[in-house]
Amino acid sequence: MSEERLMSKKKPAYPVTKELDGYLAHYSRKSEIPIFYEDLLRFSGSVVVYDSNDEDTLWIRVFYSEFDRQEIDNSLKKVYSILHSDGSSYIHQYLNVDAVDFCTFGNSKPFRIKVRNILNDNFTYFYVKRTDASRIYGLELEHMLSPYNLNFLVYKDTLIEEHIAGIPGDVFIKDMLPSCTESEKAQLAKEFVKFNERCMIRLLGDMRSYNYVIVPVHDFDHVVYRIRAIDFDQQCFEGKLKVYRPQFFKENFQMVELVRNKLLRDSVDQYKLEERSIVAKRILSSGNRIRKLRTIAKQDDISTPENVDMLKEQIYDLTLDLNFRKCNNMGEVLDLALDFVRRNYEDVSMKQIIEQNIKIQQNPME
Known part of the structure; x- marks a missing residue:
């Protein structure tokens, strides 16, 4: 069966209801963050990201004006701290935002943030996406019904997801x-x-x-x-x-x-x-x-x-x-x-x- 006949061409994003929002708050999935998905769309330039075989990965590395870059970097460090730590700014001095990549393929069009610890060069990723109720249901069901726990945050129209390694x-x-x-x-x-x-x-x-x-x-x-x-x-x-x-x-x-x-x-x-x-x-x-x-x-x-x-x-x-x-x-x-x-x-x-x-x-x- 062809892919076009098996899958719908476009799935809309569904809003978070008041009841789902309350659920997210109750189970610590909701947290105020200093940056939104729309803020990351203000990039002023980009280059294609290639893999080790020089093939297009369908991601582009985006760049921001000097004024925007400092504000965005600080906000992304704050998001990292909220997602992985206690939300304090103490660890910011040890973090560097190495890259902000944007995926032009698929429905969610996520941003992928690469954050590096400058003391030991360890790095990890997290993703910034538009909020979608069906995706949130998917994340929660994965957390409860699969062998794996998931860490994510929702605030208004922005969804933050941790990277799943593999x-x-x-x-x-x-x-x-x-x-x-x-x-x-x-x-x-x-x-x-x-x-x-x-x-x-x-x-x-x-x-x-x-x-x-x-x-x-x-x-x-x-x-x-x-x-x-x-x-x-x-x-x-x-x-x-x-x-x-x-x-x-x-x-x-x-x-x-x-x-x-x-x-x-x-x-x-x-x-x-x-x-x-x-x-x-x-x-x-x-x-x-x-x-x-x-x-x-x-x-x-x-x-x-x-x-x-x-x-x-x-x-x-x-x-x-x-x-x-x-x-x-x-x-x-x-x-x-x-x-x-x-x-x-x-x-x-x-x-x-x-x-x-x-x-x-x-x-x-x-």
Whole structure:
């Protein structure tokens, strides 16, 4: 299926409601910052950023007038301090803003800020983007339902995100996958199955290879690979269920081939079940926080009626749960999808407990 037919050409940014704003404040996601996305658009010049192979990265390095530069640098240091420290200005003397890059590709058009510690030359990045409610839902769901915590801030129309370290999926597939051992390829196939399932469960779309990273973790005498999403722009927006399943993007063809070549059907089913179970456990352990977010999402408008109607029918075809056909918006679809996973997990767990109790009653000496 072509990319144009699979994905909408343009997704709008959705405003943050009063209820979502209150949620962000309650969970320390909201903080006053001294600079906004629009301020960074005042650059006076730019140059293309190339990678080590002299290929265009689709980022441009922007420059500001001397007067603006000093104010912007100080403000960005303050943002770094709020995001990573206690917000005080004490650490500013040890920081330098090495670069401000602007991405001209994609919906969010983010700014990437490179901040370096001048005492030891360690550096990190953070991103400045326009606020988008669906992206915020995506970030929060990733924080609660994936193995990873996320650090971000929202203030009015500006969203600050920490950098997620890893090897971009497209770079890894092209340059590193061919040299992986057979054991590593099998482990990557397992991770892709789990990643694919997790994205579908929580309705995170558009996980093409450049929207996730591969994270190598050294464990004793071998390397374990993890797959981590880095773009949450397409949370609960598209109407086609395939958009929420990374396996259907042509950019992930080689990862799908890994699964086909390295895993038996029973193994794939096992890994899917494992991921559904662990997501269900995270839903249960997130308690009031995820319940509040789901309640707010059900009152919000983060997609089009056409997309909602299409998606609820396709999920009904998959689950045969008539409740999906009663959904009125994407928040309700998301809420029911998460509840479907939780209920199935609890039903299986209860069945296992009952079977175990029956066995004990029949064989009390075991």
